Amino acid sequence: MGTRRLSKVIPSRATSDGAGVKLRRSLGSSQxxxxxxxxxDEFFSDDPQDYIRGFPPHPHRGFETVTYMLDGHMRHEDSVGNRGDLGPGDVQWMTAGRGIVHSEMPQQKQGRMRGFQLWINLPAAEKMKPASYRDIPSHEIPTVALESGGEVRVIAGTFIPGEQGVSGPIQGLTTDPLFLDVHLPAEAGLEVPVNPGYNAFIYLYDGQTTIGDDEQSLPEHSAGLLSDGDEIHVRAGPNGACFLLLAGKPxxxxxxxxxxxxxxxxEETEQALADYRNGTLTG
Structure with a gap:
């Protein structure tokens, strides 16, 4: 089908969530x-006042949340009895399903807190399935060294750098997500095969990059939605590039x-709110 192009840029907007945690939101802003x-969401600060109050207990229903830490230490607790500590490079993959109440609280009073939270929809047939949760420590996430000197962390799906693919720890979901964290040195290029018909985007969190054969620039801290195709071409700028690459079955x-x-x-969202108020959201 050909190489995907940059079709839309969504600049992240400064906002806050939880108990006042400052963050930048790209997808999800203005719906x-x-x-x-x-x-x-990208959260990133060296100032504890921007993150120290964290995300106290709050409900979810009908989708999955993925928390990926780059720096800092966050503790998760939920109404199902799960508890986990996320450190640098760790991932938490939580399926809210029919309902869960959870909290994510920083376990540090100084230093840098940086990471991402991604929401992935569930199909109607799975929205009311039991909630589940998985902590994925950094050492369980495969890292592929590139000939250019860069690297790719494979969190979900399969990255195919050559004849053989490298699969991440998350597999078998209905949306079949591909979730890569890519680090490229200055001027290095990368070609990533993707399934035609799947929606894909890139979020550039450090550096500079161009996308596609026409080398369109993606601004830093922006999500770039991509056209259809079976391959993504990315090239880093003079200072290198760090970005998330995500694709999934719509x-x-x-x-x-x-x-x-x-x-x-x-009606279903109103029922979810009623269930939360009367204590049956997670029943």
Whole structure:
């Protein structure tokens, strides 16, 4: 099908969430989504006042959350009884399903806190399945060394750098997500095969990069939605580039979101709110 092009740029916007954690939101701002991806937040600060109050207990229903830490230490606790500590390079993959109440609280009073939270939609048939949770320590995430001197961390799906693919720890989901963290040195290029028909985007969090054969620039701290095709071509700028590359199978279903509840109809989101208020969200 050919090489994908940069079709739309979504600059991240400064906002806050939880108990006042400062972050930058690209997907999800002004309800901009890229099926099956609902939201992407980047949190990044050296000032504890920007993150110390964290994300106290709050509910979810109907989708999955993925937390990926670059720096810092965050503790997760939820209504199902799970508890986990996320450090640099760790991932938490949580399926809210029919409902979960969880918290994510910083375990540091100084230093840098940096990472991402991604929301991935669930199909209607899976929105009410039991909640589940998985901590993935950094050492379980394969890292592929590139000939250019760069590297690719494979969190979900399969990255095919040559004749053989390298698979991440997350596999077998309906949306079949590909989640890569890519680090390229100055002027290095990378070609990534992707499934035609899947939606894909790149979020550049450090450096400079161009995308596609026409070398369109993606601004730093922006999400670049990509056209269809079977391959993504990316080239780093003079200072290198660090970015997330995500692709997934679109669900093609109605999305009705009310805060932390993502369902297919307004009635379903209203029911989720009622269930939360009467204590049956997680039952």
């Amino acid at each position: 901009l989504r890229h099926d099956p991806f609902l939201l992407l 669900l093609g279903e109605p999305v009705v979101q009310s805060g932390p509840f993502v369902m297919n109809t307004r």
